[in-house]
Amino acid sequence: MSFFSNKFSHKKPAPRRVPLPGTNREFVPEDLGLEIGPVKLKLGDQESIFVNGEWVPESGPESGTHKENRKLRQCIQKLEDENNLLKLKFEILLDMLTQKTAESLLQDNQIKQTTPKGSSGHFKNIPKKHK
Numbered sequence: 555m556s557f558f559s560n561k562f563s564h565k566k567p568a569p570r571r572v573p574l575p576g577t578n579r580e581f582v583p584e585d586l587g588l589e590i591g592p593v594k595l596k597l598g599d600q601e602s603i604f605v606n607g608e609w610v611p612e613s614g615p616e617s618g619t620h621k622e623n624r625k626l627r628q629c630i631q632k633l634e635d636e637n638n639l640l641k642l643k644f645e646i647l648l649d650m651l652t653q654k655t656a657e658s659l660l661q662d663n664q665i666k667q668t669t670p671k672g673s674s675g676h677f678k679n680i681p682k683k684h685k
Contacts, residue, residue, distance in 0.1 A: 593604040611617040617639040
């Protein structure tokens with residue numbers, strides 16, 4: 555025995571010679587908990603289930619409200635999609651109007667450049683009435 559030995563250090567236990575129950579058979583996935591199924595929570599008369607990252611009420615007074623909220627969210631999404639489509643159509647119509655206005659102005663400028671300054675426009679061959 556050493557003079558400076560640590561009296562609080564313990565020796566390592568010897569390995570077990572008797573196997574634990576269930577260690578000699580194959581592991582079954584159900585035993586390991588790989589298929590746990592949906593997580594359910596029950597508080598009083600309210601039962602909820604965890605689906606896709608959110609708690610969904612299955613029974614109780616809140617389940618009807620949740621279903622109505624889900625329908626309203628779907629309706630909102632549909633209206634937002636329709637609104638985006640209408641904005642796109644409006645932009646296209648505005649572009650078409652701008653293009654036609656520009657073409658019309660170009661045609662007016664071309665007409666003004668081709669007609670002589672002293673003529674009266676489209677009716678230059680018609681004689682004027684004298685008073």
